[in-house]
Amino acid sequence: MLQNLAAIGVPVIAAINGPATVHSEYALTADVILASESAYFQDFPHLTFGIVPGDGIQTVWTRAIGDYWARYFLYTQQSLSAQEAKQLGVVAEVLPPVVLLMERARTLAEQFLRIPQLTRSTTDQATFIK
Template sequence: MGGKYETIALRREGDILELRIHHKGEAARWGLWGGLHRELGLAFAEIASDPDLRALILTGTGDRFCAEFDMEGEMPPPMSPAVWDVIFREGRSLLNNLLAIEVPVIAAVNGPAFIHAELAVLADIVLASDTAVFADKAHGVAGVVPGDGVHTIWPMLLGPNRGRYFLLTGQEIGAQEALALGIVGEVLPRDALLDRAWEHARAIAARPPLAMRYTRIALTTRLREQVARELGPGLMLEGMAVLAGQGN
């Protein structure tokens, strides 16, 4: 599975899979066209279809989870309904396929997560390094509608008022505050983070597999229902605003 992806490195030990996002082997950058936006949805779909998997670890590379865009990568073509249709399809695939994974997901947030941090905080167990910082720098403060799932996830985690403030201001939440707010479950030194994620994964993998699969399904029911209701309309609003802005 791993060789087909340019922005994802996969490491498997038995029935545990580690998925590490990266940019040419260094800290991940979010592509403006393709890249992680395309590949993560495909990888999540493959992982969701693996009957032998017991646990998934999601992490980043180096000292950042994903904190900036890839400005040197493939540029998107001029925006049009057909181009947005690709983004619309990939955006739904990204979250829906992550939530379709039926084994517990453990996130190890290894540093600042400013672009699509919601992918990490959707995990069942969220671990953060003491250098981690959470923010949404890709939408409100950039003049883009936060309609690709962040409008659902962050108000759910932070509460409606704090969630809206977070999305509109680009507010940064450090690791210790994230722990106090319940965004993450543990804060660790960065050099201990991945070992702790594997410790959790091995403990889960040692339990009855159907019990763990069904636990994941039970614990994500509300998330899947809310994302199913809100993701499509949110992406449509985001796309309409992007298309309308071209004439300005």
């Protein structure tokens, strides 16, 4: 799944409108991450059910927040609010309710569509370390 998300080849915008507690790493593969004020990130199921968080979540979160914080995040099952995620550099913008969140996502998508297709796909390749 993560490889497929990484191979999309065009800018992807994630609009997180609530809890991202299962496979939150999927949202982190987006080029731009927006979150509502009520959104939060957590890895709830792995340790809760005695499963090693080794399905890609560890790699993506490590890339997003660094080795130490990723280990802390996963071991403690920490819940990161949208604002905390923004402070850590995971989220680009924190917005009020869903209407404004989706409005902003659409505005960004329209902005990205004005960039020539070749430039968009080449920028994606140049900025995403595979």
